[in-house]
Amino acid sequence: MAKAKESFVCSSCAAETLKWMGKCPQCGEWDSLKAKTKTKTPKSKTKISAISISDAVLKNDIPRVSVGIGEVDRVLGGGLVPGSMTLLGGSPGIGKSTLVSQLLSSVATNHQVDVLYVTGEESVNQSGLRCARLGIDNPRFHIVASTDIGQILSVVDELSPAVVAIDSVQTLQGATASGAGTVSQIRECTMQLMNYAKKNDVSMILIGHVTKGGEIAGPKLLEHMVDTVLYFSDDKSNYRVIRSHKNRFGSTHELGVFEMQASGLHAIENPSALLLEQRNSSVPGSCVVACIEGSRPLLAEVQALVVPQTHGMPRRVTLGVDTNRVALLLAILAQRGGLNALASDVFVSLAGGLKINAPDLDLGITLAIASAVLDKCIPPDVMCIGEVGLSGEVRNVAQLESRIKEAKNLGFSRCVIPAAAKLSKNKHRGIKLIRVASVKQALGLFQK
Numbered sequence: 001m002a003k004a005k006e007s008f009v010c011s012s013c014a015a016e017t018l019k020w021m022g023k024c025p026q027c028g029e030w031d032s033l034k035a036k037t038k039t040k041t042p043k044s045k046t047k048i049s050a051i052s053i054s055d056a057v058l059k060n061d062i063p064r065v066s067v068g069i070g071e072v073d074r075v076l077g078g079g080l081v082p083g084s085m086t087l088l089g090g091s092p093g094i095g096k097s098t099l100v101s102q103l104l105s106s107v108a109t110n111h112q113v114d115v116l117y118v119t120g121e122e123s124v125n126q127s128g129l130r131c132a133r134l135g136i137d138n139p140r141f142h143i144v145a146s147t148d149i150g151q152i153l154s155v156v157d158e159l160s161p162a163v164v165a166i167d168s169v170q171t172l173q174g175a176t177a178s179g180a181g182t183v184s185q186i187r188e189c190t191m192q193l194m195n196y197a198k199k200n201d202v203s204m205i206l207i208g209h210v211t212k213g214g215e216i217a218g219p220k221l222l223e224h225m226v227d228t229v230l231y232f233s234d235d236k237s238n239y240r241v242i243r244s245h246k247n248r249f250g251s252t253h254e255l256g257v258f259e260m261q262a263s264g265l266h267a268i269e270n271p272s273a274l275l276l277e278q279r280n281s282s283v284p285g286s287c288v289v290a291c292i293e294g295s296r297p298l299l300a301e302v303q304a305l306v307v308p309q310t311h312g313m314p315r316r317v318t319l320g321v322d323t324n325r326v327a328l329l330l331a332i333l334a335q336r337g338g339l340n341a342l343a344s345d346v347f348v349s350l351a352g353g354l355k356i357n358a359p360d361l362d363l364g365i366t367l368a369i370a371s372a373v374l375d376k377c378i379p380p381d382v383m384c385i386g387e388v389g390l391s392g393e394v395r396n397v398a399q400l401e402s403r404i405k406e407a408k409n410l411g412f413s414r415c416v417i418p419a420a421a422k423l424s425k426n427k428h429r430g431i432k433l434i435r436v437a438s439v440k441q442a443l444g445l446f447q448k
Ligand code: TYD
Pocket: 090, 091, 092, 093, 094, 095, 096, 097, 098, 099, 130, 133, 134, 260, 261, 262, 263, 264, 265
């Protein structure tokens, strides 16, 4: 007979103590410690045996089900893996339910399989209205309103769908007495769903709420348990961006861009073109740069405004780029380039609401400021890329080839690049590469 021993578990952070306390020693929550009866695990009667790693490794690639939405497929690493758990987090109203409804509909249509949408937050009618708005009308798209994990699993068992989406994991309730959304409930329900998914090769998508700090609500354990964690946000730009924070089956550096329209989320396959769409290249102070988002290059416009200082200290105001970096580049421009704007008010912004803090944009920011100071436009067909060092040298950046290729695709005919860049010959026909070794040399381009 196993010996019972009492301990206390915090319902907020799952910390365990041997004594009852009014305040949880780990998270500081009051009155959150609840008694838990611990039983020593008896020796298992069913035997399992270990296998050799060469038998465990799949001989072929991981099987994947393409979801049919290119931006999501790329972020997932090629599609949903059968039997996998994907957690999708995001702030309220960002479009999680919309994205998942579109995804399920796309899978059902493309693969002729059954899919199930479990809603714990809305009524079937509300979710149905959303689907109608999205133009989803597929008999293989099933919907059920429930928060009871037992009920949900029996529906899943009966229907055997290829993909199940749970909206949201915080609404689920299992056998434990505590309320929905508590640590123990989330842990228990996720564990049950995971066991079911792995055993039956069903892909599960869990929608998760986020806290004020932007993290998925509930225990961190949730993120440890699932295979993939995706975040849907709009903090990068005016568009909705999906990116993966954890992916057992692919890279975590990918991102997908969407725009919310009246008929749902529309994938933006070429964000560069969109970011440059409203560019006015006949005004000084504008320079096109190429940054890397995930594995894909993204062309963006740096804008600079240099005005005589009005009062007090000269101001440095930036949007989307680091203020300290701009101050540093202004000093380099004055000291190594011979172009002094230190006494002026300087405003620098990255158009399109992007936020990028990478040194790759240094040369672009420097040239945009120089263009504003000299009142000379950078020609519309020029893209600039390079990191700038304190001695005024232009340093090489990673993935230069893909950045040049993106510029070429978008009709740019000249690229200002670091002199030290090593590029494969003949690969960049049709685009002129202007190599610069220093800021001074780059400024010389304005004289030509
Ligand atoms: P929703 O997917 O319900 O967000 P979440 O599940 O993340 O809370 O929808 C988000 C918002 O998008 C909602 O305020 C209404 C809007 N929306 C559109 O603009 N177009 C659409 O086609 C849909 C379905 C929603």
